[in-house]
Amino acid sequence: MTVYDITFYLFALITLGSAFFVVTIRNIVYSAFFLLFTLFGITGLYVLLSADFIAIVQLVVYVGGILVLLLFGVMLTHKITNVQIKSGTLQIIPSAIAVIVLAFALIKIFLSTNWKTFQLTAQNSSVQGLGVLLVNQYSVVFELLGILLLIALIGAASMARR
Amino acid sequence: MIYEYFSNLTGSEVLASIISAFLPLFLFILPFALIAVLLERKVSAHMQDRLGPMRVGYHGILQTIADILKLIQKEDIIADQNDKPLFNIAPVLVFAGSYAVFAAIPFSSSYLGSNIDLGLFFIVGISGLVVAGILMAGWASNNKYTLLGAMRSAAQLISYEIPTIMIVVTVLMVTGTLNLKEITELQSGYFWNWLIFGGNIAGIAKYLLIPFMFVGFVIIYISTLAEVNRTPFDIPEAESELVSGYHTEYSGMKFAMFFLAEYANMFAVSAIVVLLFFGGYHSPFGYLGNTLGLSWLVPIEQLFWFTFKGIGFVLVQMWLRWTLPRLRVDQLMAVCWKYLIPIAFVNLLIVGLITLL
Numbered sequence: 001m002t003v004y005d006i007t008f009y010l011f012a013l014i015t016l017g018s019a020f021f022v023v024t025i026r027n028i029v030y031s032a033f034f035l036l037f038t039l040f041g042i043t044g045l046y047v048l049l050s051a052d053f054i055a056i057v058q059l060v061v062y063v064g065g066i067l068v069l070l071l072f073g074v075m076l077t078h079k080i081t082n083v084q085i086k087s088g089t090l091q092i093i094p095s096a097i098a099v100i101v102l103a104f105a106l107i108k109i110f111l112s113t114n115w116k117t118f119q120l121t122a123q124n125s126s127v128q129g130l131g132v133l134l135v136n137q138y139s140v141v142f143e144l145l146g147i148l149l150l151i152a153l154i155g156a157a158s159m160a161r162r
Numbered sequence: 163m164i165y166e167y168f169s170n171l172t173g174s175e176v177l178a179s180i181i182s183a184f185l186p187l188f189l190f191i192l193p194f195a196l197i198a199v200l201l202e203r204k205v206s207a208h209m210q211d212r213l214g215p216m217r218v219g220y221h222g223i224l225q226t227i228a229d230i231l232k233l234i235q236k237e238d239i240i241a242d243q244n245d246k247p248l249f250n251i252a253p254v255l256v257f258a259g260s261y262a263v264f265a266a267i268p269f270s271s272s273y274l275g276s277n278i279d280l281g282l283f284f285i286v287g288i289s290g291l292v293v294a295g296i297l298m299a300g301w302a303s304n305n306k307y308t309l310l311g312a313m314r315s316a317a318q319l320i321s322y323e324i325p326t327i328m329i330v331v332t333v334l335m336v337t338g339t340l341n342l343k344e345i346t347e348l349q350s351g352y353f354w355n356w357l358i359f360g361g362n363i364a365g366i367a368k369y370l371l372i373p374f375m376f377v378g379f380v381i382i383y384i385s386t387l388a389e390v391n392r393t394p395f396d397i398p399e400a401e402s403e404l405v406s407g408y409h410t411e412y413s414g415m416k417f418a419m420f421f422l423a424e425y426a427n428m429f430a431v432s433a434i435v436v437l438l439f440f441g442g443y444h445s446p447f448g449y450l451g452n453t454l455g456l457s458w459l460v461p462i463e464q465l466f467w468f469t470f471k472g473i474g475f476v477l478v479q480m481w482l483r484w485t486l487p488r489l490r491v492d493q494l495m496a497v498c499w500k501y502l503i504p505i506a507f508v509n510l511l512i513v514g515l516i517t518l519l
């Protein structure tokens with residue numbers, strides 16, 4: 001086991017462990033903070049895959065943006081921590097069937113796919129290639145996404161004014 | 163860089179990583195915080211015609227060391243209704259966020275934690291951890307003042323991140339790289355090659371760029387000032403309203419960690435301004451080492467110039483703190499959304515047009 005393997009397992013452990021707590025823990029503020037560690041672990045995994053740009057975008061968008069917004073909502077809601085989250089079990093048999101089928105399908109796909117593997121080489125940075133692709137090959141999609149985000153922004157602002 | 167050096171010296175990757183990760187803390191942040199805390203008290207005192215700390219050592223120069231000894235001995239108070247796990251994690255998270263920034267800052271051409279290509283973007287991104295840590299501290303303290311302070315702080319950090327990023331993009335269009343070392347190398351030579359003077363570009367574009375670069379510098383300085391919660395943007399810790407904001411409930415070493423993070427942040431944002439607009443570690447007048455033919459002297463001179471410029475901007479932050487009154491919450495948001503962001507966008511457009519020329 002090299003250092004990189006150990007780091008990978010560490011990040012994987014952080015991601016999976018905190019993701020488990022996000023869904024099981026009763027206190028909603030704790031769930032939100034465990035989500036922080038999940039997202040951070042995913043960032044680490046991206047870095048190990050030498051996807052540096054996506055890793056930092058993950059930090060900016062999810063940790064810096066969405067998670068903080070979520071925490072805002074959770075904390076500003078009055079006495080949200082006193083609410084007991086009811087998570088009982090309903091309809092065990094259909095859900096068990098669905099879960100087993102889904103899990104089976106996923107494992108089957110994992111095993112049967114012919115994965116392409118590359119030798120990991122230290123490359124300079126992925127950002128230049130991404131940028132060139134975005135403004136050449138996918139420029140229409142890129143612009144459309146920009147317009148979509150702008151519309152969402154205007155919509156949010158107009159709803160907030162009411 | 164520094165990692166490779168230790169890797170060759172010790173022959174072990176793990177050991178090299180650990181040493182190069184701890185080096186900025188003991189070599190730079192702790193001594194800087196020691197000096198800056200004292201400096202803040204002395205600067206504020208002299209601005210108000212007082213003397214400041216005078217008892218410990220000559221003119222009180224050992225005051226901070228005495229303070230640290232006191233903080234170490236203090237009881238670590240955790241109130242009964244505090245949320246203990248989050249209360250204990252929060253200072254670590256805040257400090258980790260502000261310390262991670264130092265991984266990408268080039269102190270001199272031969273001292274740089276990690277020469278990553280996205281250094282500038284990394285610095286902007288990693289500060290999200292600080293916001294989460296502040297919110298955690300505010301909530302876990304179970305106190306309305308801390309919660310209000312944390313909310314204000316997070317709202318302010320998120321809002322002012324936008325003009326900062328706009329200016330970063332503006333600089334990026336001129337330099338064409340996010341690698342902090344390359345940005346610095348583009349500004350080598352004498353001080354008229356600094357980006358605030360239009361950078362190292364030949365022709366008319368350099369002179370056209372100067373006013374817009376200056377506007378960019380003013381905007382990024384204001385918004386980074388707001389990001390470190392300093393006066394006039396210190397409403398998260400407004401003493402007269404909120405006791406002291408999100409770290410009201412903390413005592414002893416945990417309080418010291420918040421304090422250390424704040425001072426580390428102050429230097430970090432000054433370092434960003436220096437790297438983007440004031441030539442990074444480059445000397446404004448050329449190097450003594452080059453003239454004398456002593457090549458080992460150059461990195462040391464660069465380290466000196468970098469810390470000199472950085473501390474210069476920290477001094478300006480202190481100066482502003484003791485000069486300007488605090489903004490109201492609505493004024494704070496108005497400054498950001500109604501003035502800084504539109505100006506930054508127009509600036510971005512114009513700089514883009516000029517670089518096309």
